[in-house]
Amino acid sequence: MTSSATTLVLTIDAHTIDVPAGVTVAAAIALACDGVALTRRAVGGAARAPLCGMGVCHECRVTIDGRAHQLSCQTLCAPGMRVQTLGGAA
């Protein structure tokens, strides 16, 4: 999937990035920072990151196109998508 020839552009917080078509939003967040994808803030304030990878734990939830609580591990990137992490201003 990562060797896909086509790419698409989306926005992660303040960054606009190019990602290969077919990757998940969780993957795009990690690609954007070249590190662990930080996705949400826990009740106690700590940053959390994707955990189960399969739509069970909800740790990877982010705001996508203004819609809160979307699971980034189960959502594929789409052109022009706007992703907000860590509860960034909606």
Next chain:
Amino acid sequence: MKYFDIVVVGAGPAGLAAANAAAAGGGSIAVVDDNPVAGGQIWRGGPQQQSDIRAGAMWAALQAAPNVSFLPHTRVLYAPAPGQLQVQTAATAGSAGSATTLHFNHLIIATGARERLLPFPGWTLPGVTGAGGLQALVKGGYPVAGKRVVVAGTGPLLLAVAATLRERGAHVVAIVEQAPLPALARFAAGLAATPAKAAQALRLFAQLRGIACLRQSHVVSARSNAAGVLDAVRVQRGKSGAEQVLDCDYLACGYGLLPNLELAQALGCATTVHHGQTVVQTGSWQQTDVPGVYCAGEGTGIGGVDLALVEGRIAGLAASGQTQRMQAALDERAHWKKFAARLARAFALRPELATLAADDTIVCRCEDVPHGELRAHTSWRSAKLQTRCGMGPCQGRMCGGATEVLYGWRPDAVRMPIAPARIATLIATADV
């Protein structure tokens, strides 16, 4: 509203095999899955992308069958009445998502399994994932090239995970397996009964050449850097208990699999305890005790892809009235059930793993409830009522597996909706 003779929930090996077998019966079939593409976990990324040729062949047959519909990105929420399921399709680009009621004569539950994750100090740090969890993320394009990864936990899945990570350019620092060597040796010897699995194990070991495999070892804690992200794990090795620190960017740690029982339980299907795990109780045709409802694959007990395929096939044939074609499948199922029993014995969890959490270690990640607040309680219900443990969006799916090992609790009956639902979905279908 949509009407189908058979609804299959789950598009992993069991669900695809069920739909494939049932399709020959001619009735209308829907396959529902909450992921954007079919394949489940083991065939994640799509059945047509897999090296296991059975996946591509089944998918091609299903695509060609005029009586089979695939509903991706669709979650089952609840059962408004017998013979009905309320489902919600996720919002995607250009669509706000939708809700509908599926009506069926027969239902095949093939909801697979999740990982059992156990709490230890530092397990909530960014960079700590499930073992199969990181593999799933990587198959979705998550970058690990050049990253140092410790793969830990238990079971043959760890080898497959390490192989995937290495293939994607990760530096696998070590594989840390909790099972002791004698149990692993017995399991390896037992592979003689399943030549295909033995061949697969040999292939994996060849792919993993040069990676340290620590046995009877486990991660006791994870440490963060100044930015609050994982940078090392502490591993306890062998019986002697000598400790070692391994620097890493990711820890992929999973303690085996747990059946996803929520839908079956929500429908009132009886469960039973098998090899120490709660599973859906099924009869010889994979039928549950609820008329018209079948269960196949990991939901009936963890057994791997081959058992899932044959159980799916049996359920599909039974639900579509093709019982005369079933004998070979019944024999094959008996064979793979023996493999499942050997798997459960070899990778039984060592008792030390239940003692890793400190008082301030979070156990319920959704509600940030620490071990110190939970250990005084005597039941899941008591903890839930007084601490909110298990009341977050995962609805106890993650902490339930942990509290079972730590405190011996078994979660209560599930509540509907079994997944977070949009208010609009509930309003649209409310019977008021």
